[in-house]
Amino acid sequence: MAENTVVHQSRRKTLKLIRLQEQLTGYLFILPALIIILIFGIFPIGYSIYMSLFNWQVTKGPFIGDKNYLLIFGSWWNLLVLVAGLGLIILGSLVWGKAFQSLNNGQRLAHIAGALVLILGGVIFVTGWGMMYETGNKDFLNSLIVTVYYALGTVPAEIILGLVLAYILYQDIVGKEAFRMIYFLPYITPSISTAVVFQIIFSSRETSLANRLIGFFGVDPLKWRFEPKPVLKLLGVNVSGLAGGPSLALLTIIIFGIWSFVGYNTVIFLSGLGNIPKEIYEAAEMDGGSKWDRFWHITIPMISPVTFYLTLIGFIGTFKAFNHLYVMRTPSAQDTVITTSLLVFDRFYKANQYGVATAQAIVLFIVIMGLTLAQNKVMGERVFYG
C-alpha cells in the first residue's frame, strides 16, 4: 500500500515536472516575440505615459503630474461627468435590453426605468462634453469629432461595399480572378502616391476630373479638398456645429479611405464566403428560399465573424489613420480634416510640446481601447460562430 503511494507520488512529481518543462518550453518559444513586443510595443507606451507627466518640450522639464491631461479635459470633474453619463447610457441600454427579454409584469416598469436612465445618461454625457469644451482643449475635442466622422463615414461603407463586391465575385462570373486583383490593388498601392492622385482628381480646379464628373449632372464646380463647409450646408440644409456633419474636404478623404480599403474587405469577405457550407444554401433553396432570403438569413449570419473582425480593425485603423490624411489635408480645409492623430503629430513635430502631445496620444489610445471593448461587447454577442 505504502509502496503504491510512493509510486503514485513519484508519478505525480514526474507529471508535474513534465508539465513544467512543457510550460517552460512554451515560454521559451514565445520569448523572442515577447521581447520584441515589450521593447517595441509596451516600452514606447510606458515611455509615452512617462513623458506625458512632464513639461517635456524640446528638453525634459519638471514633473507636472496630470497637468498635460488637465489641458485636454479642463478638469477631472469634467471627465468624471462625461464618464458618468457614458456609464448611465450603458446601464440604461442594459436595463432596456433586459426589459425586452423579460415577460413578467415588471417589463413596463423596466422600460420606463431604462428609458429614464438613458435620457439622463445622454444629458449628463452632453453636459460633461460641454464642460470639457468650455475649459479643455477645443482643438483636441474637435479632432475627436472629426475622427468619429471619418470613422463613421468610412467603416460602414467599406463593410457594405466590400460584402456586396465579394458576394458578386463569389458568383460564377467570367474573369473574377482579375476583378479580385483589381479590387485589391488600391490596398497594396502606397497610400502616399494614391493620395497624391486623389489630390489631382479632387482639385478645386473647374476642369478637375471630379468637377467635370459632377458637371455632367449640372452641378457647379466644388472646392472639394479645400472646402471647410459641412456637406449638409452645401446641400442647402442650414445646420452648424456637431449636427453639421463632415466637411466636403473630409468627405473627399473619406472617399479615398473607402476606395483604399474596400478591396481588402472584399478579399477577406471572399474567404469568409468560401467557408460557408454549400449544403446550407442547397437546403434553403429546396425549402423555397429566394436569393435574397439566402443572402439575408444564411450569408449574413454565417459571415458575421468576418464582419466583426473587419469592423473592429476598421475602427481601430480609422482612429489611427495618418498618411493619406496628412497628404490630402489643405490649409483651406482648416480644422475640419484634422483628426486626432494629425493633431498629435502637429503638436509633437511643429510645436515640439512632447509632454502635451504624448498626453493626447495616450487619451487617443484609451479612446481606441474603449471603443474596441465596446465593439467587442456589443457586436461580439451578435456574432454567429456556427
Added chain:
Amino acid sequence: MRRTSVLFVAVILIASLVLGACAKATEAPAPTEAPTEAPVVTEAPTEAPTEAPTEVDPWADVVPAKEIVWWHQHTGEAREAAIAKIVSDFNATNEYGITVTAEYAGSYGDIFNKMLPILNTADVPDVVVGYQNQVATYQLADAMFDMNELIDHPKYGLTKEEQEDFFPGFFAQDVLSLFGNQRLGLAPNRSMEVMYYNMDWLTELGYDAPPTTPEQFKEMACKASVTPFSGATEGAASPTGYELSIDTSRFASWTFAFGGDMFDYTTNQFTLNSDAAVQAWTFIQSLFADGCARLVTENYGDQSDFGNGTLLFSVGSSSGLPFYGDAVEADGTPFAWSVGAIPHTTADPVQNVYGASVSITKSTPERELAAWLFVKYYTSADVNAEWAKASGYFPVKQSVAAKFQDVFAADPAYKTAFDLLKFGKFEPPVPGYDFVRDNVIEPVMTNIVDDPTADVKALLDQANLDANAILAEQMAQIK
C-alpha cells in the same frame, strides 16, 4: 424583439443627446486673455569692473579639430556636385588640415526631426543646415554656438568689408533678438518672393508695364479676369488676375509690401494685426470679393495656370523661376513674361527673403572653431558665386554681381530679381514659427478670402494673440 430593443435604445439615446445639447445654452466665446510676453534671454548683468579689463583671447590657444561633419539637405546632380567640390576644395586648401564630411541628412524637416532628440549630445553634426526658426528651437535647449564669438575675431573672423558685402537683410536674418542677439547662423544662399507677370497679356489689356502699386495690381487683375489672354491654352481654366496659395510666406510678402512687419524685434512679440497687415489683407479680400482672384487649386497649380496663359499674376519664390519658364514653354506657344517687386505702398519695394542658413552646434572649442572656418569659407564671395550658379539660389554677397554678368545676360528675369535683393525683409526667426504658420496664420488667410464680409481686423487680432501665446509657450522652455 431584440432588434426592436436596439432600435428603441438608439432612438432614446439620440433624443437624449439632442435634448442635452439643446439644454446647453451656447455662449459667446470668452475673449482670450492676452498672453504674457515671451521672455527674452538676457545675459546676466556683469559687475562693474574694478580694474581695467585685460583682453584675453579665448581662441588664442585653440587648435581647430581635424574632422568635422556637416549635415545638409541638398539633392540633385548640380547641387551635389557643387557641394562635393566646395568640400573637397576646402579640405585640400585649408591651412589647418580640417577635413569636412558632408552628409545628406534628408529634407529640412527630416534634419530638424533628427536634431531634436540628439541636441547637446555627441551625435550632433558640427555644422547643420536649418531655417532660423528651427535653429531658434534648438537654442531653446542652449544647443547652438553663438557665432558672435568669432565673427569679429582678428584672426578667424570676417573683416568689416566681408561683413558689409552681405546683403544687409541676409546678414541680419540670423541674429536672433529673442536670444539676446546671438548669431546662430550665416546665410550661404537665399530665395525671395517675387511677382510673376504675363507681359503679353498686360499689353493686350492696354498696359505697358507691370503694376507697382496695389491699386494698379487690382485694376489689371480685375480686367484680366474678364478678358482672356489670346495666347491661353485651349481647354484650360477660366482667366483670372491673381491666384493666392494659402501659405504664410504670401501673408508675409503682402504685409511687408504694405509697409508692415510680422514681428516687433524690440518687444519680441508678433505683430500680425498691424495696420499694414490689416490693409494688406483687406486689399486681398477685396480682390476675391470682386472676382479678380482665386485660390491655387493644387500644388504648383499657379505655375501651370500661368504657363497656360490663364493667370496674369502669381506671387511665389524666386526659386520657381526655371519652373515658371518651363510652364510657359510647355505647350509650344511661349509668351513674354518676367518678375517684379510685389506691388507696394512703400516708397521702395519690400521683398520677403528666406532660406536656410548654416549653423554650428555647441561642442568643444576645437570643433566649433573648425566648423566656423568651414562656414566662413562656404560663405566667402568666390565660393558663394560658385554655389549660387550651381544651385540656382541667389548669392548672399553683393560683390558676386560682378561675376554674374553671364547669368544676368542669359536670364533677364534672374537679373531683375537679383536687383531686388537689397530690399529684403524676413519672416520671424522664432521657435514654434512652423506651428504659428500652419495653425494660426493659414487658417486666418482662408477665413479672410473665403468670406468677403469677414472682419479682417478682428481675425488678425485673434491670430496675433494666438501667435504670441504660442511664442510664450515656446520661450517658457528656457530654463
